[in-house]
Amino acid sequence: MSYHQDGLLDIFAGLYILGFGLGIIMDVLWEFGFGVIMPAILIATVLPIWIEAKRKITMPRIGFVNFGTRGANKLTAVFIGTMVAGLGAFFVFTLATFQGESRQWLDLIVQNGMLIVGFGTFVICTLFGYTMGLKRLYAYGLLAVIVLAIGHFMGIFFAYIITALGITVMVTGFAMLIGFVRKYPLKGEKAIAE
Amino acid sequence: MAQLYVVQSADFTFLLHQTEMTPGNLSAHLSKLEEAGYVEVTKEFIERKPHTALALTKKGRAAFKEYRKKVKQFVEKLPE
Numbered sequence: 001m002s003y004h005q006d007g008l009l010d011i012f013a014g015l016y017i018l019g020f021g022l023g024i025i026m027d028v029l030w031e032f033g034f035g036v037i038m039p040a041i042l043i044a045t046v047l048p049i050w051i052e053a054k055r056k057i058t059m060p061r062i063g064f065v066n067f068g069t070r071g072a073n074k075l076t077a078v079f080i081g082t083m084v085a086g087l088g089a090f091f092v093f094t095l096a097t098f099q100g101e102s103r104q105w106l107d108l109i110v111q112n113g114m115l116i117v118g119f120g121t122f123v124i125c126t127l128f129g130y131t132m133g134l135k136r137l138y139a140y141g142l143l144a145v146i147v148l149a150i151g152h153f154m155g156i157f158f159a160y161i162i163t164a165l166g167i168t169v170m171v172t173g174f175a176m177l178i179g180f181v182r183k184y185p186l187k188g189e190k191a192i193a194e
Numbered sequence: 195m196a197q198l199y200v201v202q203s204a205d206f207t208f209l210l211h212q213t214e215m216t217p218g219n220l221s222a223h224l225s226k227l228e229e230a231g232y233v234e235v236t237k238e239f240i241e242r243k244p245h246t247a248l249a250l251t252k253k254g255r256a257a258f259k260e261y262r263k264k265v266k267q268f269v270e271k272l273p274e
Contacts, residue, residue, distance in 0.1 A: 063204065
């Protein structure tokens with residue numbers, strides 16, 4: 001039994017990806033520094049709603065369990081590792097820029113942007129899927145790399161693919177939530193049904 | 195006990211789903227484990243609703259470890 005079988009993680013992650021995609025389409029993402037503000041919006045608004053949804057939907061149905069610190073430590077290690085790898089890549093890029101190789105690097109990144117994002121998403125999804133024991137994250141990672149590669153070779157606008165990915169993840173989350181609520185009805189509801 | 199062994203603590207609802215027992219049956223099992231000093235039961239109110247948190251005691255954890263060791267030894271001694 002996992003706390004993430006309720007689909008809430010998928011709904012909120014999908015919503016975030018969808019917002020990111022729509023932000024690029026509507027051209028507000030860079031104009032208002034939305035890319036920087038987005039994580040702050042996520043923490044300030046979505047996180048409390050997610051916690052409350054867990055308390056109101058998940059916990060009354062499957063109960064509460066404290067897994068201890070082992071799982072949390074593993075997740076923190078993966079998160080820090082990912083951040084360090086990202087910072088390392090940024091450092092290498094900055095170093096190359098100072099050495100006057102920026103044009104080459106930038107061209108390479110811009111030309112293969114979707115493949116890089118796709119591969120990065122796949123690596124992050126695989127890492128978190130393994131740490132959290134969520135097999136569907138592998139599927140999301142694979143889906144992201146496939147559709148972004150198709151988008152790259154067919155010349156589809158990046159934001160359309162991101163939006164479609166966001167919708168897919170969100171719809172999957174809603175389907176999971178409906179399945180979860182049906183599988184674990186509240187005791188009162190169960191008594192009425194019986 | 196195996197369910198509680200892998201976590202720090204869990205509540206009654208969680209154990210009910212995991213063990214697929216009836217509430218009365220699970221309650222009886224937990225009472226016996228509590229009497230033996232293997233399980234610690236904490237009753238509290240969360241948002242005016244009763245909540246029962248359960249955790250293995252040190253004695254319970256040690257007893258389960260010993261039980262596991264003995265079962266392992268027994269299974270290993272079985273002929274092919």
